[in-house]
Amino acid sequence: MELYHYLHCPYCIRIRIAWGYLGINYKSIIVPYSDEETPVKLTGKKMLPIAKLENGTFKNESLAIILATDKDNKLQIEGFLGSSRQSKVEEVIASFSPSLFNLVMPFFALSGEFTLKDRQYFVEKKSISRGPFDVLINNAEKFKAEIFLLLEKVENHLKPYFESEVFRVEDVVLASHLWGLYWVPEFQFSDKLQRYLEMIKKESHFNPWKDYGQFFHFK
Secondary structure: OEEEEOOOOHHHHHHHHHHHHHOOOOEEEEOOOOOOHHHHHHHOOOOOOEEEOOOOOEEEOHHHHHHHHOOOOOOOOOOOOOOHHHHHHHHHHHHHHHHHHHHHHHHHHOOOOOOHHHHHHHHHHHHHHHOOHHHHHHOHHHHHHHHHHHHHHHHOOEOOEEOEOOOOHHHHHHHHHHHHHHHOOOOOOOHHHHHHHHHHHHHHOOOOOHHHHHHHOOO
8 A cells, every 4th residue: 555645744644653553564655745736636636645545546534544444443443433432532632733733833844844845835825824934933932831731631531542441543633633742842741641652652653753764865
């Protein structure tokens, strides 16, 4: 199988965590952010992640990809979509997402994932919803303070996984959003959240930096 993805994107990270946990081997294809042609050609719209499945078809939307590839329901995704389980974890994520994305967006843009062209495209697109990036980065400490308060409530759901004693799709969804905070210089999780993310990383064999090796092959 193949995964077309962005390195920073939490919805793409969902697939990397899920497939790592499921032991699925795949070819990693990092799509330049300004490349509209590739995703539109594959699925008709600029939306990643996109998975090329074993039958040769292409599918986007992260949870649909996980559902299609978790053949033995190891992540307990059957019965998750449209359920109270999904509503609960998405409600928790929605509570901290505005502050999280206001904080992390400028640091995403500064990463080595982007060429100058991709960075300009990213900033122009995201500024429409987030506002000017120079304003965001100048308010980073404010957003950090908001995040710390909001994440204290997230800890109440960890038992030690999200409302569970076992790793499930809820953890894939939650951890992939939290992972963006690792891009922020000097940001530190609480001990409980750090242990949680370390468990996710161990369970899923997730190496967040693995695909960066592709950027060291110069032409």
